[in-house]
Amino acid sequence: MVDVDERISALDLSLFDRVSTQTYPEDRSSLLLLQRCVRRSGNYVYAEIGSHLGGTLQPHLVDSRCSLIYSIDKRPLALPDEFTGAVYYPGNSTQRMLDGLREAFPDSPVEKIRTFDSDARDLDPKEFSPAPDFCFIDAEHTDKAVFADFGFCLSVCGPDSVIAFHDAATVRGGLARIRRQLTKSGIRFQHFLLPKHVYVILLNGAIGKFAKEIEEASLDESDYMRRASWELLKSKLSRRFPWLQRTWHILTGRGKT
C-alpha cells in the first residue's frame, strides 16, 4: 500500500475521501501542495478556522509530520455570506466532527486535534503554543470576518508561516484589506491565487522556501478578481431585485425550457 508521505507528494486527492469537505477537487490539490511544502522541513502545526465536518482536517490528521491541529469553529447554524446572503449548517457540532473523524480514521490520533467552539476573535492567543506554521481560514465568508480571522492567525502563527483562505472570490474585499494592512505594517509577504478558489499568503522566510513552487501552480489573480467582482455584483443585485435575475436568464437563454 502507498504510504501517506508518497500520497501527499503525489497530491493524491483520495486523502480527502473519507470525510466530506466543502471544497472543489482543484482546491484540495492546492491545499495538498501547501501541506507538501510546509511538511518538507519536518514536523508542523496546523490551524484551521472553519472545520465543519473535518473534511479539510483529514489530510493533516493522517500526516505523522503534523504534530498538532487547532480547529476553531463557532458552529453557528446560519452564517452571513458576501455572495449568497446566508449559508445554513444544520446539526453542526464539534462532537459530530470528532465522532465522524474517529469512525473514518480509527487508527489515527484524533487526540492531536484541539477544538475551540468559538469565534477566533474571542480566543486568547496565549492558548496557541506551540505556534501554527500553516493556517487555513474557511469560516464566515464576509470581508470583515476574514480580515479578523487573518489578524488572529497573524497574532498566533510563527514568523515564517503560510496562511491560506478558501473562497477567494467571495472574500476578495477582505483579502485586499489584508494586503494593504500587511504592506502598512512593513511585514514581508507574497500572495498567490491557487486553483480553484484558494488564496495564500507567505510570510517572511516562507517566501524563499515555497514561493517558486507555489507560483508555478498559481492562476492570474487580477483576471480572477475581476470576474469575481462582476459575479458578486450580479448576485447582490439579483437578491435585491429578483426580476433582474429572471431578465438576465431570458437574455442569456438560460430561462428557456
Ligand SMILES: C[S@@+](CC[C@H](N)C(=O)[O-])C[C@H]1O[C@@H](n2cnc3c(N)ncnc32)[C@H](O)[C@@H]1O
Ligand atoms: C465552509 S464551512 C468549513 C468547511 C471545511 N473547511 C471543509 O471544507 O471541510 C464553514 C465553517 O465555519 C464555521 N464558522 C462560521 N462562522 C464562524 C466564525 N465566525 N468563527 C469560526 N467558525 C465559523 C461554520 O460553523 C462552518 O462549520
